[in-house]
Amino acid sequence: MVEKGQPLQLFVSCINQGRHNVQSKLQRAVARGLVTRSTSCSVNDKNCAGVIHGHHEDYSKPFEVIWLCRFHHKERHRKKD
Numbered sequence: 116m117v118e119k120g121q122p123l124q125l126f127v128s129c130i131n132q133g134r135h136n137v138q139s140k141l142q143r144a145v146a147r148g149l150v151t152r153s154t155s156c157s158v159n160d161k162n163c164a165g166v167i168h169g170h171h172e173d174y175s176k177p178f179e180v181i182w183l184c185r186f187h188h189k190e191r192h193r194k195k196d
């Protein structure tokens with residue numbers, strides 16, 4: 116569950132990968148309305164926790180985003196390692 120009524124912070128995206136550039140590109144795109152920021156996790160199960168992050172499968176496509184809660188974002192990266 117994502118807490119309702121809580122304003123989303125600036126979202127995080129894959130910063131552990133050292134790709135800060137992708138995150139700032141995405142944040143600009145959201146600010147311009149080019150990308151719609153989701154308010155719910157795309158996995159959406161009982162483990163969901165934390166704010167929604169933008170996750171990139173492919174860093175060369177900064178606007179292709181998978182929205183995941185903090186828990187599932189961490190999990191996604193853990194599976195890749």
Ligand SMILES: [Zn+2]
Pocket residue numbers: 156157158159160162163164183184185186187
């Ligand atoms: Zn989740």
Ligand SMILES: [Zn+2]
Pocket residue numbers: 128129169170171188191192
């Ligand atoms: Zn990620």
